[in-house]
Amino acid sequence: MSKSHQDVLSYKYELSMSVKEIAMRMEMSFKATESLLFRARLAFREEYENRS
Secondary structure, X not given: OOHHHHHHXXXXXXXXXXXXXXXXXXXXXXXXXXXXXXXXXXXXHHHHHHHO
């Protein structure tokens, strides 16, 4: 999983940040952050399933 995927998932689930807060932290638009979060979830799920 890429560093940006790891970062966005960490901000969302470990630090409980909102998408707006993550967008500001990562200097991205709200929509780009939503897309990144969506792709990061897919990557996480795929990696998790491949390890099982």
